[in-house]
Amino acid sequence: MTQTQGRLFDEFAKLMNDAAGVAQGARREVETVFRAQGDRFISEMDIARREDIEIVRDLAAKALGEVERLSARVAELEAKLAAAAPTMAPDEPVDGA
Secondary structure, rough: HHHHHHHHHHHHHHHHHHHHHHHHHHHHHHHHHHHHHHHHHHHOOOOHHHHHHHHHHHHHHHHHHHHHHHHHHHHHHHHHHHHHHHHHHHHHOOOOO
């Protein structure tokens, strides 16, 4: 009887190992299908990638810096023009030509 019980437990252990292997294989298959469906869904939705957003953010920061620099330059030129305006005659060109 002891040998029969040991053999029964061995068979049961093999059955459980096989079932665990099948379950892991099924889990991997479900993950693969789910990931593929998710990738397809995201690609169809035209969602921007994080890298693309970071590139646009960097470009916007550079453009904002350039706008600020040019605004300061325009203010400086307007100040020079305003300072020179009272000394110029009304029909005299601004650039001195």
